[in-house]
Amino acid sequence: MEYEDCYQKATEPKYECLLFDVDDTLYTLSSGISTECTKNIIEYMIKTLHIEEEKVPVMCAQLYKEYGTTMAGLQAIGYDFDYDDYHSFVHGRLPYDWLKPDHTLRSLLHSLPIRKAIFSNGNEAHVAKVLSRLGLEDCFDDIICFETLNPTKKEKVTDESDVEEVAKTPIVCKPFENAFEQAFKIADINPQKTLFFDDSIRNLQTAKTMGLTTVWVGSSHRTKGVDYSLESIHNIREALPELWEVVEKSDVCYSGKPAIETYVRA
Numbered sequence: 001m002e003y004e005d006c007y008q009k010a011t012e013p014k015y016e017c018l019l020f021d022v023d024d025t026l027y028t029l030s031s032g033i034s035t036e037c038t039k040n041i042i043e044y045m046i047k048t049l050h051i052e053e054e055k056v057p058v059m060c061a062q063l064y065k066e067y068g069t070t071m072a073g074l075q076a077i078g079y080d081f082d083y084d085d086y087h088s089f090v091h092g093r094l095p096y097d098w099l100k101p102d103h104t105l106r107s108l109l110h111s112l113p114i115r116k117a118i119f120s121n122g123n124e125a126h127v128a129k130v131l132s133r134l135g136l137e138d139c140f141d142d143i144i145c146f147e148t149l150n151p152t153k154k155e156k157v158t159d160e161s162d163v164e165e166v167a168k169t170p171i172v173c174k175p176f177e178n179a180f181e182q183a184f185k186i187a188d189i190n191p192q193k194t195l196f197f198d199d200s201i202r203n204l205q206t207a208k209t210m211g212l213t214t215v216w217v218g219s220s221h222r223t224k225g226v227d228y229s230l231e232s233i234h235n236i237r238e239a240l241p242e243l244w245e246v247v248e249k250s251d252v253c254y255s256g257k258p259a260i261e262t263y264v265r266a
Helices: 003-010 033-047 053-067 070-076 083-090 103-110 124-134 160-168 177-187 201-209 233-239 242-253
Strands: 017-020 115-119 142-144 194-198 213-217 228-230
Touching: 033 053, 033 070, 033 083, 053 070, 070 083, 103 233, 142 177, 177 201, 194 201, 201 213, 228 233, 233 242
Parallel strands: 017 115, 017 194, 115 142, 194 213, 213 228
Antiparallel strands: none
C-alpha cells in the first residue's frame, strides 16, 4: 500500500465526535444522585410553587414524560418561576460528595484523540460540579447544557416586539428534535459522524432519527433506536474497539507521529 493511501485511510475516522449525556451516564444510577434530585424537585413544587403535596409525585412524573423535564412541563402549564432559583434549589443542594473521581473513565477518554462533547439538560453549574467531582473537567471540548439551549431573555430579545414571543417560548431540552438541532448548530456537530451516549431510551430514539449512532449506557439490552448498549460507561473499549483501532493504524502508517493531531480541533 502506498504511503499516501495508508495515511488517508488511517486518518479518516468513522466518528468525528463523541457526544455524552451526564447524569446516570458518566456516573451510575446507583450513586443515588438522581433520586435526591427528584426529591428536590418534589420539594420545590410543594414549598415554592405551592402545589398540593398529594398531587405532586404523579404530576412530576407526568410532566417529565410529556415535556422532557419536569421544569419544562411546569413552565408549559403556566407556573412562573426563576430558572436560576429552580436550579439552585434542585441541583445546588445535591450531595455531590457521593461522586468520586473516576480514574478509569478519565483514562479511557484521554486515550481517544476524538472530539468529545457534553449534551445535558442540566444547568451549567450542575454539569461543572459533576465533572469536577468525577475528575473529568478537562476531558471535553464542548459543553451543551441548559443555558446553551435556553439563553436568557435579555440575550434573546432584540427589540420590544420580541418580548411577548420569547415569554411564550417553551424550554428547549432533550428528548425533542429541536434540542438536538440546536446542539448540532451551536457546537458544529455532524450527526452522521457522531456517537451519542445516554441512559435515556427516549433521548436515544430521537437521536437515532436525527442521524446519530446511539449508545445506551446502563443496559445490556438492544432495542429500537439503540446501536450499542453498555452496562457501564467503562465498557466503551470492549463495545467499540474500532475507536482505538483507527488510532493504532494511524500510528503505524504515520511513523509514530501523534495521531491526536489528526482529530483534535483547536
